[in-house]
Structure formats: C-alpha cells, structure tokens
Amino acid sequence: MKFCLKRTFVLFAIVGASAALTSLRAQTTAQSADPANEHVFLVMTDGLRWQEVFRGADPSLLTKANNDDRPVDTLVRQYVRSTPQQARAALMPFLWSHIVPEGEIYGNRDKGSDAHVTNGFNFSYPGYNETLTGRADPRINSNDPTPNPNVTVFEWLNKQSGLTGKTAAFGAWSVIADAFNRQRCGFTDNAGFDPLTSIPMTPRLDLLNHLKAETPRLWDDETFDAPTFYTSLEYLEAKHPRLFYLSLGDTDELAHAGSYGRYLEAANRVDRYLQRLWEFVQANPDYRDHTTLILLTDHGRGDAPVEWKSHGQKIPDSKYIFIAAMGPGIPHSGEISGGKPVTQSQIAATVARLVGKDWNKQTPAAGQPLPGILVSH
Numbered sequence: 406m407k408f409c410l411k412r413t414f415v416l417f418a419i420v421g422a423s424a425a426l427t428s429l430r431a432q433t434t435a436q437s438a439d440p441a442n443e444h445v446f447l448v449m450t451d452g453l454r455w456q457e458v459f460r461g462a463d464p465s466l467l468t469k470a471n472n473d474d475r476p477v478d479t480l481v482r483q484y485v486r487s488t489p490q491q492a493r494a495a496l497m498p499f500l501w502s503h504i505v506p507e508g509e510i511y512g513n514r515d516k517g518s519d520a521h522v523t524n525g526f527n528f529s530y531p532g533y534n535e536t537l538t539g540r541a542d543p544r545i546n547s548n549d550p551t552p553n554p555n556v557t558v559f560e561w562l563n564k565q566s567g568l569t570g571k572t573a574a575f576g577a578w579s580v581i582a583d584a585f586n587r588q589r590c591g592f593t594d595n596a597g598f599d600p601l602t603s604i605p606m607t608p609r610l611d612l613l614n615h616l617k618a619e620t621p622r623l624w625d626d627e628t629f630d631a632p633t634f635y636t637s638l639e640y641l642e643a644k645h646p647r648l649f650y651l652s653l654g655d656t657d658e659l660a661h662a663g664s665y666g667r668y669l670e671a672a673n674r675v676d677r678y679l680q681r682l683w684e685f686v687q688a689n690p691d692y693r694d695h696t697t698l699i700l701l702t703d704h705g706r707g708d709a710p711v712e713w714k715s716h717g718q719k720i721p722d723s724k725y726i727f728i729a730a731m732g733p734g735i736p737h738s739g740e741i742s743g744g745k746p747v748t749q750s751q752i753a754a755t756v757a758r759l760v761g762k763d764w765n766k767q768t769p770a771a772g773q774p775l776p777g778i779l780v781s782h
C-alpha cells in the first residue's frame with residue numbers, strides 16, 4: 406500500500422499537479438476519526454491580523470509612537486527576525502511547530518490562500534455569530550449585548566445524543582454570553598467578569614473569581630485573557646466537556662489602544678495558552694488522540710502604518726482572517742497555498758462534522774465544513 410502511494414506521488418510530481426499533491430498528502434496522513442469519541446476545542450482570539458500570524462512582527466510598527474509604554478529594543482529582540490518564517494515562529498512558536506505541521510492553516514494571502522468573513526461588518530459580534538451559527542445575520546449589526554436570536558451549533562449539539570451536558574463556553578468579552586444566548590443555551594457560558602460557580606469551588610477557582618472581580622478594569626465589558634483562560638482550564642479539568650469554546654480578547658483591545666508591542670505580547674500569550682491546552686489534552690486519556698483544536702479570529706484589521714489599529718466596514722481588508730486546525734480528521738495539509746477561498750461561516754459545520762453531526766441538514770444556509778475533514782460514520 407505504502408509503495409503504491411509513493412509511486413502515485415511521483416507521478417503527480419512529474420505532471421506538476423500541485424493541488425493534487427496537497428490533497429494526496431492529506432489523504433495519506435490524516436486519520437479517519439470516530440466521531441463518537443471526539444472532542445472539539447474551538448479557540449478564537451479577537452482581531453488578530455493574518456499579517457502577524459503569517460509574517461510575524463512588522464518592524465515598521467515597532468516605533469516609539471506605537472509603543473509609548475514598551476521598550477522598543479526589547480520587542481525587536483524578542484520578535485523581529487530576518488525572514489517571515491523565523492519571525493512568525495518567534496511570535497507563535499506552538500502554532501508553527503505543532504499545529505501547522507500536524508494540521509493545516511488557511512489565510513496566508515502572500516501565498517494566495519484566502520480566508521474571510523462573509524458578514525460584511527468586520528467586527529466582533531457579527532463574526533462570533535457567523536462562526537457559531539455558520540451564517541451571517543444582518544440583524545447582528547452591532548456589538549450591543551443582545552441575546553442571539555439564532556441557535557448556535559453548540560446549543561444544538563448540546564441537545565444531541567452523547568453530547569448532552571458536555572458543552573461549555575468561556576469568553577473574556579462579556580458579550581460572548583449573549584452570542585451563545587446564555588438564557589437559552591443550556592450549558593455553562595462564562596463571560597466577562599462573571600465568577601465561575603457551576604463546578605465545585607476550589608481555592609484556585611475562588612482566587613480566580615476574586616481576581617476577575619477586583620482587578621482594576623481597563624475595559625468596561627472585558628476582562629484580561631489570563632483569568633478567563635485559567636478559569637476555563639479549571640472547568641476542563643473538573644468536567645471534561647466534549648465541546649469546549651474559548652474566546653480571548655487582549656489582541657483586539659491592545660491593538661485598538663495603539664500599543665503594537667502589547668498586541669504582539671498578547672498574540673504570544675495566546676500561543677502559550679494553546680500549548681497549555683494541548684498539554685492538558687495529551688495528559689488525559691479521554692482527550693489524547695481524540696481532540697481537534699481549531700483556532701481563528703473573528704475579524705482582521707487594517708494595514709500599517711495606521712489602520713492596523715482598527716477594523717470594520719470602512720476597512721474592507723479587515724474581512725481577511727486565518728483559520729488553523731489540528732487533530733483527528735483534520736488533513737495534514739500544513740500551510741495552504743492558493744486554492745478556493747474558505748470562510749468563517751464554515752466553522753460551525755466543521756465542529757459538527759468532527760463529532761459526527763450534520764449542521765447543514767439542520768441549518769441549510771450554513772457554510773459547508775472545511776475541505777477534507779475525515780470522519781467515519
């Protein structure tokens with residue numbers, strides 16, 4: 406079998422069919438997952454640009470003007486390298502040394518890979534709604550804390566056999582509670598400054614709840630990523646959910662604040678959190694070899710020298726995002742070059758397919774799963 410595949414590989418190489426090469430590699434290296442045992446961790450970091458993900462730090466933005474409060478030379482030493490490959494590995498080492506080699510990443514526009522949002526707003530709530538339901542909704546046209554009228558794929562999956570009571574969502578931004586519709590969704594939906602009280606209290610969780618409530622608030626509707634992340638880890642360890650959602654916000658807030666160095670540090674922290682999540686996965690027999698990790702952002706941002714701080718309808722290029730994934734059923738395609746565009750609206754159906762469910766049957770207008778997801782039925 407191996408020999409035959411190798412020969413086919415050579416044949417394709419001779420005819421120069423690079424697209425076929427990519428799909429062949431996907432077929433020969435990804436394992437077909439048994440959805441009844443699978444877990445999905447969906448992580449979003451708000452407003453992280455594809456430019457930093459694929460090129461690393463932009464040296465032109467590491468100026469005193471963009472980093473009043475940070476020593477620029479330290480940031481240069483930490484994050485600036487001579488090639489984009491080295492710079493991105495310095496910024497997000499776990500993404501580039503584990504997730505991409507063992508999975509795939511879409512959205513490097515320098516290589517002709519297009520990943521974008523379809524909602525037309527290019528800001529947060531429309532992006533979370535699109536991700537969680539699989540389609541843009543023109544009614545979700547502000548970041549106001551309005552309970553989502555739409556059912557998310559998580560709410561639906563939480564009612565399916567084998568998945569009931571095995572879902573949880575965490576968000577640094579308080580509106581994440583509304584995006585999932587806390588009143589209706591039926592699972593732990595912990596967001597903003599909320600204490601976590603749905604699991605037995607431990608000294609560590611008690612301290613996290615106090616820190617969240619009592620740390621001076623920089624943003625009215627959002628806590629820092631750290632308490633949210635470590636709270637979600639407490640939940641993971643206590644409850645072992647099959648569907649786990651985490652939304653982080655430092656990347657967006659610190660870019661709006663115009664601190665490029667703090668924005669880079671936030672992206673680097675997200676990478677360390679992903680590594681920590683994966684260490685948890687590897688240390689638990691329920692999760693090890695049965696968990697898919699997906700990372701994306703809710704929207705992009707504008708370009709240097711000024712618009713990188715912002716995003717929205719008036720910055721059309723802020724529709725561009727990245728989508729990365731690894732785990733059973735995810736093709737080992739690595740960094741995607743060229744190919745058909747993928748959209749944020751494909752994430753909901755991807756999550757469902759990974760646990761053996763069909764979101765498109767339930768919500769025909771939702772985007773299809775990402776290409777090449779392999780699960781047995």
Ligand SMILES: [Zn+2]
Nearest residue numbers: 452657661716
């Ligand atoms: Zn923003």
